[in-house]
Amino acid sequence: xxxxxxxxxxxxxxxxxxxxxxxxIMKSQIAAGMEVRGLTGPRQGGDASAxxxxxxxxxxxxxxxxxxxxxxPSGPPGFREWPGVREWNEIEGLRRAIEQAAHSWRPDxxxxxxxxxxxxxxxxxxxxxxxxxxxxIRAFWEDAAVGNGTGRPGSLKYRLTRALExxxxxxxxxxxxxxxxxxxxxxxxxxDGGKIGLSPNGVDLAxxxxxxxxxxxxxxxxxxxxGPVIGFVGSFYDYEGLDDLIAALPLxxxxxxxxxxxxxxxxxxxxxxxxxxxxSPAADGIVFTGRVPHSEVERYxxxxxxxxxxxxxxxLTDLVxxxxxxxxxxxxxxxxxxDVGGHRELIEDGRTGILFPPDDPQGCADALADxxxxxxxxxxxxxxxxxxxxAHHDWAHNLHRYQAVYLSLLGRKSDKNLSRTxx
Numbered sequence: 001x002x003x004x005x006x007x008x009x010x011x012x013x014x015x016x017x018x019x020x021x022x023x024x025i026m027k028s029q030i031a032a033g034m035e036v037r038g039l040t041g042p043r044q045g046g047d048a049s050a051x052x053x054x055x056x057x058x059x060x061x062x063x064x065x066x067x068x069x070x071x072x073p074s075g076p077p078g079f080r081e082w083p084g085v086r087e088w089n090e091i092e093g094l095r096r097a098i099e100q101a102a103h104s105w106r107p108d109x110x111x112x113x114x115x116x117x118x119x120x121x122x123x124x125x126x127x128x129x130x131x132x133x134x135x136x137i138r139a140f141w142e143d144a145a146v147g148n149g150t151g152r153p154g155s156l157k158y159r160l161t162r163a164l165e166x167x168x169x170x171x172x173x174x175x176x177x178x179x180x181x182x183x184x185x186x187x188x189x190x191x192d193g194g195k196i197g198l199s200p201n202g203v204d205l206a207x208x209x210x211x212x213x214x215x216x217x218x219x220x221x222x223x224x225x226x227g228p229v230i231g232f233v234g235s236f237y238d239y240e241g242l243d244d245l246i247a248a249l250p251l252x253x254x255x256x257x258x259x260x261x262x263x264x265x266x267x268x269x270x271x272x273x274x275x276x277x278x279x280s281p282a283a284d285g286i287v288f289t290g291r292v293p294h295s296e297v298e299r300y301x302x303x304x305x306x307x308x309x310x311x312x313x314x315x316l317t318d319l320v321x322x323x324x325x326x327x328x329x330x331x332x333x334x335x336x337x338x339d340v341g342g343h344r345e346l347i348e349d350g351r352t353g354i355l356f357p358p359d360d361p362q363g364c365a366d367a368l369a370d371x372x373x374x375x376x377x378x379x380x381x382x383x384x385x386x387x388x389x390x391a392h393h394d395w396a397h398n399l400h401r402y403q404a405v406y407l408s409l410l411g412r413k414s415d416k417n418l419s420r421t422x423x
Contacts, residue, residue: 231300
């Protein structure tokens with residue numbers, strides 16, 4: 001039975017697209033008969049009172065087992081501001097935690113997931129342990145930092161992060177990316193395309209059946225009186241383009257006067273978006289809910305006629321495919337998204353959803369109005385969207401992609417060991 005140790009930035013019980021993807025990977029591998037554990041780095045946010053010398057701890061979450069790396073030592077004054085020093089300390093601390101966990105649990109494969117700090121720790125540990133190493137890229141984190149407003153294109157940190165990831169990719173036995181955009185970018189950097197496979201974002205179709213029945217009590221509570229509801233459920237980052245969606249609502253109301261906008265979630269842009277909404281001529285039709293418990297999200301989805309994903313055009317959004325539209329398509333929701341590279345990989349315009357020009361409130365409004373005018377086509381669009389998810393984004397397919405690479409690497413390792421023994 002193959003044992004796989006996944007090296008992660010963070011995991012359950014925290015909730016994010018990152019942790020939900022990890023959960024799907026680990027649960028599908030366990031269902032296939034593998035033994036699987038995760039190991040998270042110091043960014044997981046564990047017990048701040050724990051001493052680094054105490055070594056790895058363990059935690060169960062939703063039936064999955066995770067090793068927890070110890071917290072980093074605080075270091076001397078100004079330590080966190082020393083360029084590269086804190087990052088290298090984090091890599092080495094995580095590398096030691098991986099080796100400690102590996103000595104007690106004995107995995108067959110080290111499978112690390114971005115960011116590059118996690119990947120480098122996994123690579124160094126795998127080499128010292130003589131284990132096959134797989135690196136999986138979910139996004140280029142230097143671009144994600146730009147999108148989140150915490151980084152600048154071309155800055156020293158941006159370039160160092162990119163260089164570090166190049167080293168991890170070059171040293172890995174195999175690499176997975178979640179989409180073609182990321183893979184193509186790596187190949188353009190002269191990495192070996194033959195060792196870079198795809199493991200697209202996926203969903204567990206068993207979790208999604210018929211769309212939930214409209215929650216009329218919640219609709220009354222939020223003041224949604226029966227007009228068409230355009231909705232967004234997720235994190236409020238600048239690159240999500242929610243300012244454009246707010247600007248599109250009064251334009252949409254020229255054709256659909258009762259249209260409403262429901263924004264579920266929160267994030268760095270929350271305050272700015274609320275201010276923009278308050279100043280809108282359609283302010284009476286914009287509803288913010290704030291963050292809601294994960295167990296309650298389905299109630300809000302039930303109120304939404306069209307889920308909108310108006311991402312701005314950027315390097316991040318052109319290269320990376322998001323998870324939310326796939327989940328919406330699996331739930332047989334109608335999806336409208338901006339025409340950026342990450343969305344084009346998921347949505348066939350006019351068949352499984354619609355695409356509209358990015359950074360263009362008028363274009364967004366026109367596309368949404370046309371969609372609301374063509375409700376007779378929605379059932380067929382829903383069926384095509386779910387069929388596409390089933391054919392290309394079901395976790396059962398991704399499981400086979402991993403298994404093939406695992407078996408190949410373990411066979412190679414066995415051949416090397418036999419060769420050494422023969423000498």
